Amino acid sequence: MSLAVSPATATEVPLTSQPFSGTLATNKSLGKLGPLTDLVIERLRVSDDVAASKFGTDSPIENPVREQQVLDQVRAQAEVLGLDPNDAVAFFRDQITASKEVQTGLFARWTAHPDQAPTSRPDLEQIRLRLDQLTTALLQQLAATVDVRDRPIACTIQLTLAVDSGATSEELDTLHRQALGTAVRNVCTTTAR
Numbered sequence: 001m002s003l004a005v006s007p008a009t010a011t012e013v014p015l016t017s018q019p020f021s022g023t024l025a026t027n028k029s030l031g032k033l034g035p036l037t038d039l040v041i042e043r044l045r046v047s048d049d050v051a052a053s054k055f056g057t058d059s060p061i062e063n064p065v066r067e068q069q070v071l072d073q074v075r076a077q078a079e080v081l082g083l084d085p086n087d088a089v090a091f092f093r094d095q096i097t098a099s100k101e102v103q104t105g106l107f108a109r110w111t112a113h114p115d116q117a118p119t120s121r122p123d124l125e126q127i128r129l130r131l132d133q134l135t136t137a138l139l140q141q142l143a144a145t146v147d148v149r150d151r152p153i154a155c156t157i158q159l160t161l162a163v164d165s166g167a168t169s170e171e172l173d174t175l176h177r178q179a180l181g182t183a184v185r186n187v188c189t190t191t192a193r
Contacts, residue, residue, distance in 0.1 A: 029166030098183035155188035
């Protein structure tokens with residue numbers, strides 16, 4: 001599934017996102033896929049911190065070693081939860097791609113508008129611990145929503161409701177809306193086990 005969103009530009013308005021709170025998302029997205037969508041949005045918000053920790057350093061946005069560690073962790077946890085490991089990995093590949101979209105967009109924005117660049121550098125190790133917590137919570141939500149996600153039409157309706165309401169209530173900017181579309185593109189694709 002693909003949700004169309006206008007492309008982000010480096011010259012758009014400053015972020016409206018709130019800084020990472022350190023707590024799991026509260027249900028702001030509507031529908032049966034609302035809790036899953038809230039966690040996806042929270043993960044995108046954490047991507048802001050990842051970008052802030054890397055901006056102006058030698059740390060690249062692409063980190064294939066870390067990405068593979070995450071996907072290996074996902075594969076192992078998915079089996080324990082009774083999820084198809086390939087579906088879970090596809091979903092998390094989308095999360096990683098969406099995070100890189102956010103980081104790339106923020107780097108471009110901050111380079112074009114240095115006054116909008118972060119003034120502090122979050123600890124990347126602490127951010128990774130938070131991402132690991134979100135990975136577990138997202139996998140649990142994938143397991144909890146299999147019945148909805150196994151029905152393509154119902155899933156598409158529920159996902160559209162969750163994405164639209166979540167993006168609106170969180171006041172996501174264009175960059176984060178585009179990344180959200182990327183992050184949820186495989187939510188309604190499941191393989192029966």
